[in-house]
Amino acid sequence: MATIYDVSVMAGVSLATVSRVINKTGNVSEKTTQKVTQAMERLGYRPNAIAQSLASNRSNSIGILIPELCGPFFGNLMAGAEKRLREANKHAIITAGHSKAETEKAGIEFLLSRNCDALILHIDALSDQYLVDLAAQGKEIVVINRYVEPLKSRCIYLDNKTGGYLATKAMLDAGHSKIAYISGPTWKEDANQRLAGHHQALQEAGIADNPHLYVTGDFKQESGTAGLQTLLARDSDFTALVCANDEMASGAMAYARDIKLALPEQLSIIGFDNIVYSSYLYPSLATVDYPVEEMAKMAAALILKEVYQQKGLQINNEFYPSIVMRDSLQKRPS
Amino acid sequence: MATIYDVSVMAGVSLATVSRVINKTGNVSEKTTQKVTQAMERLGYRPNAIAQSLASNRSNSIGILIPELCGPFFGNLMAGAEKRLREANKHAIITAGHSKAETEKAGIEFLLSRNCDALILHIDALSDQYLVDLAAQGKEIVVINRYVEPLKSRCIYLDNKTGGYLATKAMLDAGHSKIAYISGPTWKEDANQRLAGHHQALQEAGIADNPHLYVTGDFKQESGTAGLQTLLARDSDFTALVCANDEMASGAMAYARDIKLALPEQLSIIGFDNIVYSSYLYPSLATVDYPVEEMAKMAAALILKEVYQQKGLQINNEFYPSIVMRDSLQKRPS
DNA sequence: TTGAAAGCGCTACCAG
DNA sequence: CTGGTAGCGCTTTCAA
Numbered sequence: 001m002a003t004i005y006d007v008s009v010m011a012g013v014s015l016a017t018v019s020r021v022i023n024k025t026g027n028v029s030e031k032t033t034q035k036v037t038q039a040m041e042r043l044g045y046r047p048n049a050i051a052q053s054l055a056s057n058r059s060n061s062i063g064i065l066i067p068e069l070c071g072p073f074f075g076n077l078m079a080g081a082e083k084r085l086r087e088a089n090k091h092a093i094i095t096a097g098h099s100k101a102e103t104e105k106a107g108i109e110f111l112l113s114r115n116c117d118a119l120i121l122h123i124d125a126l127s128d129q130y131l132v133d134l135a136a137q138g139k140e141i142v143v144i145n146r147y148v149e150p151l152k153s154r155c156i157y158l159d160n161k162t163g164g165y166l167a168t169k170a171m172l173d174a175g176h177s178k179i180a181y182i183s184g185p186t187w188k189e190d191a192n193q194r195l196a197g198h199h200q201a202l203q204e205a206g207i208a209d210n211p212h213l214y215v216t217g218d219f220k221q222e223s224g225t226a227g228l229q230t231l232l233a234r235d236s237d238f239t240a241l242v243c244a245n246d247e248m249a250s251g252a253m254a255y256a257r258d259i260k261l262a263l264p265e266q267l268s269i270i271g272f273d274n275i276v277y278s279s280y281l282y283p284s285l286a287t288v289d290y291p292v293e294e295m296a297k298m299a300a301a302l303i304l305k306e307v308y309q310q311k312g313l314q315i316n317n318e319f320y321p322s323i324v325m326r327d328s329l330q331k332r333p334s
Numbered sequence: 335m336a337t338i339y340d341v342s343v344m345a346g347v348s349l350a351t352v353s354r355v356i357n358k359t360g361n362v363s364e365k366t367t368q369k370v371t372q373a374m375e376r377l378g379y380r381p382n383a384i385a386q387s388l389a390s391n392r393s394n395s396i397g398i399l400i401p402e403l404c405g406p407f408f409g410n411l412m413a414g415a416e417k418r419l420r421e422a423n424k425h426a427i428i429t430a431g432h433s434k435a436e437t438e439k440a441g442i443e444f445l446l447s448r449n450c451d452a453l454i455l456h457i458d459a460l461s462d463q464y465l466v467d468l469a470a471q472g473k474e475i476v477v478i479n480r481y482v483e484p485l486k487s488r489c490i491y492l493d494n495k496t497g498g499y500l501a502t503k504a505m506l507d508a509g510h511s512k513i514a515y516i517s518g519p520t521w522k523e524d525a526n527q528r529l530a531g532h533h534q535a536l537q538e539a540g541i542a543d544n545p546h547l548y549v550t551g552d553f554k555q556e557s558g559t560a561g562l563q564t565l566l567a568r569d570s571d572f573t574a575l576v577c578a579n580d581e582m583a584s585g586a587m588a589y590a591r592d593i594k595l596a597l598p599e600q601l602s603i604i605g606f607d608n609i610v611y612s613s614y615l616y617p618s619l620a621t622v623d624y625p626v627e628e629m630a631k632m633a634a635a636l637i638l639k640e641v642y643q644q645k646g647l648q649i650n651n652e653f654y655p656s657i658v659m660r661d662s663l664q665k666r667p668s
Numbered sequence: 669t670t671g672a673a674a675g676c677g678c679t680a681c682c683a684g
Numbered sequence: 685c686t687g688g689t690a691g692c693g694c695t696t697t698c699a700a
Contacts, residue, residue, distance in 0.1 A: 003677055016680080016687060025679095028686080032685080046443060046447055048388075049449075050384055053692090054677080082429075095416075096416060112380065113382060221611070280587070281615065282615070337694085347671085349673095357695080387694090389676055671698105679692085680691095683688080
């Protein structure tokens with residue numbers, strides 16, 4: 001690899017000048033610029049980002065920590081952030097936290113040690129306090145899908161409670177009153193808030209809480225399958241099922257078909273997230289739209305504004321869910 | 335951030351010694367090690383990976399370039415590679431190539447400029463020659479899902495042609511003879527090979543080629559929907575549909591239901607890839623298994639072996655697809 | 669077993 | 685407009 005030194009020798013100028021033309025900073029004469037550019041081309045020179053970063057304390061890269069690298073939800077999150085950053089000539093460095101405190105911490109350390117200019121974090125396991133302390137260290141962080149009061153201007157979050165409320169409300173409006181619920185893991189904030197919204201909707205409708213109608217999953221498909229199985233085994237005669245995310249809903253749907261339960265005639269189902277393939281399920285899955293890609297772009301925009309002083313960016317911290325009606329949710333036959 | 339210098343001062347030793355205990359290299363007395371370790375803890379010291387990398391020309395990070403960050407196929411690819419690397423204490427740096435020569439090249443340059451020790455590349459647009467030249471520059475590269483003759487020991491690939499063959503053969507074996515095909519983009523190697531396998535199967539069965547039964551998609555769901563629509567508009571009376579991937583198959587299934595075509599009674603469908611949710615579709619989608627996660631792990635293993643001299647690793651370059659029978663493929667009613 | 673010192677490739681400040 | 689030069693934080697000889 002050619003270095004800046006090789007270029008300076010070939011162009012017959014100093015290191016400083018080469019650096020100037022690389023970074024388009026300072027004034028360099030037209031003629032000199034040309035000489036340098038030519039030398040760079042001839043040598044196939046490419047700046048060493050590592051060295052640049054060490055010298056300038058800037059890396060033009062943003063660390064992104066998400067629980068998992070696969071799955072439609074986080075896929076869209078990554079893609080949204082990466083797109084926005086790429087447009088601004090910044091790079092994303094992505095790593096997985098696997099929803100465990102230890103690995104989340106290790107992931108953050110990794111990103112920090114790579115000198116990221118800022119971090120976008122989807123944290124499941126670490127505490128609010130940890131995030132507050134982290135932010136206090138001076139590195140710009142943006143927390144996505146979580147509301148941390150002291151960091152609220154740095155959080156991009158969804159009103160999950162309203163989302164849960166809307167889902168159940170849609171079932172109520174369709175005439176259902178026996179509504180089962182498959183929750184996400186109780187140690188996840190978003191799962192709890194969705195459940196809280198569900199409770200609120202039931203309460204408003206004057207429907208008493210029935211623990212037989214709840215089961216906890218882990219946001220994966222299999223747990224939707226297992227969840228519905230458990231619920232049915234309890235022998236409660238519910239006509240509607242609210243799932244805390246689409247993946248569990250699709251698992252539940254698969255189970256329903258296995259046991260010849262007619263969908264949506266015998267059971268209405270609604271999910272949450274509006275992941276890409278929910279409209280391709282059969283019946284197409286009603287859900288609550290989670291504008292995750294937009295939110296990820298907003299997180300990126302926040303960083304572009306705060307860290308790179310990009311102008312004219314409108315920041316919006318709170319996002320709202322909306323109902324997406326599809327065939328899996330049907331009026332309760334009276 | 336505390337630096338190695340701060341640690342050396344606090345511990346009362348030299349920089350070199352601190353470096354030795356960080357890297358567990360060279361002999362350092364028990365006592366000294368303790369002093370240093372304590373100082374590091376007290377200062378909350380974390381090595382600056384950038385500086386380490388610049389000084390040692392090693393980064394312990396592996397660059398991964400894939401076309402897209404979202405989607406089940408690439409999600410599994412990332413996850414598999416990351417998992418294997420993490421176990422070995424290496425880190426993945428992931429970037430998207432978006433299937434365009436320019437961005438793919440930029441992605442590679444980015445990874446190279448970040449001093450990655452090796453690259454795992456899923457390349458769509460760049461030429462074989464480009465890859466050969468790249469490899470010649472000395473950086474270890476592993477090419478995934480593509481066979482490049484001069485680099486064959488560095489390629490981890492699937493026998494896509496056999497996969498295409500198996501899919502169509504399964505339809506033939508089920509009694510179908512009018513078989514439509516929705517292909518991937520013709521400029522993608524894997525798409526062409528799958529199609530070649532399809533042709534081979536037809537030929538062996540003595541079935542003449544019928545251009546009316548072909549349509550080209552882009553591996554996305556929508557193109558499956560559009561593809562089936564186009565095929566049906568041509569008014570050919572096919573009873574089976576082979577899709578070059580599961581996403582297009584799910585799009586086609588959605589369209590079939592829209593127009594009240596009974597699945598699988600009136601149309602048998604098979605996909606390719608065996609992405610996670612294909613078994614949750616209705617009817618569950620028959621497909622060709624693509625062991626992408628295993629392959630990604632193998633790519634990582636190859637790097638661990640070649641670059642980091644990890645021992646005892648068995649490398650296997652070629653992987654084979656296998657048929658996954660599910661409800662969407664049914665015997666042709668005679 | 670330890671320390672001194674020369675870089676790694678680049679930026680940024682200070683002179684001129 | 686250009687050059688000289690002191691680092692950025694760390695690794696890695698070479699000596700002691």
